Amino acid sequence: MKIIKMQDTYISKIKQINKNGKYAVLTMGCQLNENDSEKISGMLEESGYTKTDDLAKANVIVFNTCCVRENAEDRLFGKLGEVKKYKENNGTIIVIGGCMMQEKHIVNKLKQSYPFVDIVFGPHTMQDFPKDLYNSIVENKKIEDILDIEGNIIEGMPIVRDDSIKASVAIMNGCNNFCTYCIVPYVRGRERSRNPQDIYNEVLDLAKNGYKEITLLGQNVNSYLVSERKQNENLNLTVKKENGEEVEVNSFAKLLRLINTIDGIERIRFISPHPKDFTDDVIDSIRDCDKVCNLIHLPLQSGSTNVLKAMNRKYTKEQYLNLVEKIKAKIPNIQFSTDIIVGFPGETEEDFEDTLDVIKKVGYEQIFMFIYSRRVGTVADKMENQIDEKVKHERFNRLKSLAEKIIEEGNKKYVGTVQKVLVEGKSKTNDKIYTGRTETNKVVNFEGKDDLVGKVIPLKIASEHMWYLKGEYEN
Numbered sequence: 360m361k362i363i364k365m366q367d368t369y370i371s372k373i374k375q376i377n378k379n380g381k382y383a384v385l386t387m388g389c390q391l392n393e394n395d396s397e398k399i400s401g402m403l404e405e406s407g408y409t410k411t412d413d414l415a416k417a418n419v420i421v422f423n424t425c426c427v428r429e430n431a432e433d434r435l436f437g438k439l440g441e442v443k444k445y446k447e448n449n450g451t452i453i454v455i456g457g458c459m460m461q462e463k464h465i466v467n468k469l470k471q472s473y474p475f476v477d478i479v480f481g482p483h484t485m486q487d488f489p490k491d492l493y494n495s496i497v498e499n500k501k502i503e504d505i506l507d508i509e510g511n512i513i514e515g516m517p518i519v520r521d522d523s524i525k526a527s528v529a530i531m532n533g534c535n536n537f538c539t540y541c542i543v544p545y546v547r548g549r550e551r552s553r554n555p556q557d558i559y560n561e562v563l564d565l566a567k568n569g570y571k572e573i574t575l576l577g578q579n580v581n582s583y584l585v586s587e588r589k590q591n592e593n594l595n596l597t598v599k600k601e602n603g604e605e606v607e608v609n610s611f612a613k614l615l616r617l618i619n620t621i622d623g624i625e626r627i628r629f630i631s632p633h634p635k636d637f638t639d640d641v642i643d644s645i646r647d648c649d650k651v652c653n654l655i656h657l658p659l660q661s662g663s664t665n666v667l668k669a670m671n672r673k674y675t676k677e678q679y680l681n682l683v684e685k686i687k688a689k690i691p692n693i694q695f696s697t698d699i700i701v702g703f704p705g706e707t708e709e710d711f712e713d714t715l716d717v718i719k720k721v722g723y724e725q726i727f728m729f730i731y732s733r734r735v736g737t738v739a740d741k742m743e744n745q746i747d748e749k750v751k752h753e754r755f756n757r758l759k760s761l762a763e764k765i766i767e768e769g770n771k772k773y774v775g776t777v778q779k780v781l782v783e784g785k786s787k788t789n790d791k792i793y794t795g796r797t798e799t800n801k802v803v804n805f806e807g808k809d810d811l812v813g814k815v816i817p818l819k820i821a822s823e824h825m826w827y828l829k830g831e832y833e834n
């Protein structure tokens with residue numbers, strides 16, 4: 360709590376000198392990155408800044424970066440070129456935070472080619488942002504605040520959320536898996552789980568503020584508390600609930616059961632689990648907890664046992680398929696979504712066909728597809744059998760066509776059924792049309808009215824379209 364005290368001190372100092380300042384935060388990564396952006400917004404609003412979408416009007420612009428794939432770098436450097444004129448014309452403070460700042464070659468490039476950037480900070484020093492900002496304002500000097508080792512989990516940070524119905528809650532940070540393509544373990548450090556009492560309190564607070572859907576976030580959610588338990592067998596992890604009841608929460612499965620008891624929360628999602636850690640107790644919790652959605656995001660990455668081995672994923676094609684079968688047998692109506700990487704070093708045509716085969720067998724609701732991107736410092740980057748760009752793109756296009764066919768096919772099962780839909784708001788393009796999502800995360804558009812927003816309502820599905828379903832609401 361010491362850090363939060365220090366943060367409060369600098370927040371009050373900024374408030375004293377800040378005159379109607381405006382800020383913009385540009386989020387460039389995953390949902391954890393979005394959750395961090397909400398905390399950056401929280402610190403800025405506590406310091407007296409208000410949000411603007413107009414970069415020309417902002418006094419502080421923060422880029423919250425990602426480094427999972429190369430195109431994120433191109434986007435950052437492109438955008439920096441664009442904001443340079445604001446720096447020159449208005450003296451805007453330019454800040455870059457997030458995972459990419461843990462990469463030394465990127466920070467060096469920034470220093471060399473983008474010297475107008477005022478502050479850079481990494482994911483382990485985000486909580487010190489008010490101090491860095493204050494020092495930058497009063498001393499007008501460049502600040503680099505990056506820690507090589509991971510910091511502790513910081514509780515009690517201010518947060519301004521983007522949405523009023525759905526919220527994300529980080530339950531752990533870091534990753535111990537070292538998949539050979541992935542940079543995350545190098546930039547986010549080892550796994551650290553939050554105390555279950557802190558998570559419970561945060562979700563309880565969200566429920567009291569009217570939030571209906573919670574997404575539990577972590578690089579590997581089903582390793583929740585695994586490292587902590589290894590380090591200390593006698594770890595006391597009891598959570599005191601609002602009604603005074605005390606429950607032990609020492610695993611992800613038990614955390615799901617705890618969150619399921621919070622009144623007001625109607626839906627629970629989680630991303631991402633690792634197939635190798637998908638234990639039976641987690642499957643049982645999903646089956647037993649009525650609020651846990653019947654969609655599991657289960658990253659496959661590749662359907663080839665050889666490629667999976669080179670990726671260090673620690674499961675085979677058969678083990679993945681058996682896991683899916685086991686889950687389907689235990690949980691009626693369960694659906695899956697996944698992540699796929701094409702063009703990993705050494706991937707043969709046969710390996711790629713194994714990926715297509717798994718996709719056909721599982722029949723996913725949603726597939727996130729990525730072309731393999733070399734990341735400096737990872738094991739796969741040093742592999743000599745890199746795949747030709749043309750082959751990568753050709754496979755990506757074949758994967759995309761199959762994925763669209765599978766999704767279209769899967770959409771048909773909804774027509775004529777009644778789905779529970781959480782109504783999120785009005786459509787951006789048509790005033791009469793409202794939009795929401797099924798438990799399986801399918802978008803449903805329908806003619807509705809304002810007082811349905813934030814409610815879970817039954818909708819009859821009239822037709823399916825590639826990216827949405829059309830629903831009918833009966834009063």
Ligand code: 5AD
Pocket residue numbers: 427428540541542658660698699700729730731732733734
């Ligand atoms: N290249 C392409 N995709 C990647 N991902 C992670 N690292 C890479 C990389 N080097 C994908 C994985 C992961 C998702 C978040 O991003 O599919 O599940």
Ligand code: SF4
Pocket residue numbers: 388389390391392424425426427457458459543546547
């Ligand atoms: Fe990007 Fe990974 Fe960091 Fe998320 S955790 S912001 S995906 S690098």
